[in-house]
Amino acid sequence: MIRVLIVDDEALVRTGLRMILEAADDIEVVAEAGNGAEAVAAVARHRPHVVLMDVQMPGMDGVTALQEINRSPNPPKVVMLTTFDRDEHIYGALRARAAGFLLKDTAPRDLIAAVRTTDDGSAVLSPTVTKRIVDTFADQHSPDTRAAGKRLAALTERERQVARAVARGLANAEIARELGMTETTVKAHISRSLTKLGLTNRVQIALLVRDAG
Template sequence: MSVRVVVVDDDPLVRSALSLMLGGQPDLAVVGEAGDGRAGVGLVRELRPDVVLMDIRMPVLDGLAATRLLHQEPAPPRVIVLTTFDADDHVVGALAAGADGFLLKDTPPPEIVAAIRRVADGEPMLSPSVTRTLIERVRADADPRVVSARRRLDTLTERELEVAAAVGRGLSNAEIARGLHLSIPTVKGHVSRLFEKLEVTNRVQIALCVRDAGALPDPE
């Protein structure tokens, strides 16, 4: 019996490519396609496939929300999130929503086919790069310095985070003002509040806090 697959992606070219690729497999059958998460949920409820290939960024309803809805079904399908993004928030969000697999769209076709078969058999599947992302996140979450930095950044407003990131990149108050379309006195006020909220005494310590929290890339 063939594994019945539904493809949910807002890019018609991606849907066509996946359908063509999977259609050549004797044990797989693409039974439906949808261009957004809401339509995908409806199609899955109608067709009851075994596996759903789900994009993340889509109109109407994104892939994570759609996966959560499908996971609440009495007999939910297996869901593989297939996306161009491997940010740790996406990975954790997808798994928390109930996804059974997470693959990048540049995964070689044979590996995508193998992943569908494995997930259909009840075996979770993560691409190697996604596995590394999760390992790095777990390690970071266990680092007291990282935990402390993230805790302090969580106290900032969105604007204060922008100013902190700019300070972390080594920008002056005048450069920050131009980049964020603020007055220099306003920037100075934000920096003063950063000293207080982040419990630091100079701009270098702000930069270190931002970098420890993972809000800036490591220097080359």
């Protein structure tokens, strides 16, 4: 059973998420929290496997809570819920190594699938979300182009081709068709690239590619 903590300052949102998740036989909502401080305490008390947490909350926001949670022993995977209207929070969550991002209007079926995927250890980042994040932050910081390029030089040419496709927001199936490889091979290239670059998700790869120009 996948143990889930829901964190959002709106009770109606928490109730809706609970109803969706508890319709799945393999998911149990073990607790709810209304702000970041409550979330940190609930993680210690209930030991969830996955946390769904709003980025924007009064008091301790989601990014600060994520940082606190990641300092705990054996921290759960934290997926940030967002509407993308406060972009600086998303960038902070990326740097704090969020396990993924979901839009608040994610379909129920996709929400359940995302929780399962996160529990399995994979990042929840749809190509659409990846592209939106990259496009949003492309002009919000001054990249060190030379340093980014040097990091990408650690990749093989094929891995760099895949990385560039990821930065364009292409799904694995689209990358496979464009580069003439299987989806399994695309996933393998991405996985190896993450390891070589010391990154945790495809959004970070995309941002690095954009930084490198």
